[in-house]
Amino acid sequence: MSLYLQICQSCLPVEDKTLPDDAAFMNLQAALQTAGFEARIVSAPCLGVCSAPTSLTLQSEKRASYIFKDIDLKRDQADIIATCRLYLDSDNGWIEDARECGRLRHLLHAKIPAI
Numbered sequence: 001m002s003l004y005l006q007i008c009q010s011c012l013p014v015e016d017k018t019l020p021d022d023a024a025f026m027n028l029q030a031a032l033q034t035a036g037f038e039a040r041i042v043s044a045p046c047l048g049v050c051s052a053p054t055s056l057t058l059q060s061e062k063r064a065s066y067i068f069k070d071i072d073l074k075r076d077q078a079d080i081i082a083t084c085r086l087y088l089d090s091d092n093g094w095i096e097d098a099r100e101c102g103r104l105r106h107l108l109h110a111k112i113p114a115i
Contacts, residue, residue: 001060003037003084006044007073008055024073028080035081037088049109058083063093067110079104 007025025041032039049055052069059065066087071080079102086100087093092114098105 001038001088003032003039003088004057004059005039005041005080006047006057006059007041008045008047008049008053009043010046010050010053028073028077031077031081032084035085037081037084039084052109055109056080058087060087060093063087063114064095065093065110065112065114066095066108067112068104068107069109070107071104076103076107078102 029039029041032041044057047055047057047067049067049069054071054073056068056071056073057065058068064087066083073080083095083098083101083104086095086098090096094113095101095111098108
């Protein structure tokens, strides 16, 4: 199953807001691939969590969607991977026990049920 992650353009700590921080972006993409995930990471227009940048979404077809705030793509890389694994292992992407998500469990801004 494919994962879709969006990184907020407005929050990006770079001059060119159309592209994520290349090193952090590429490292996360490579780490997800190494972990066996089919994941696509893109920058997105404002995700509405401007008070706590950087925001990140986690989505997949017919599964719940998540918005996380105050993400550090480098520091939180292992927790992002753990959260992706838990997300895909849970029914409809609905994570009941988020302890395995590490720091991300404290950074959840919104959890949206699947349609």
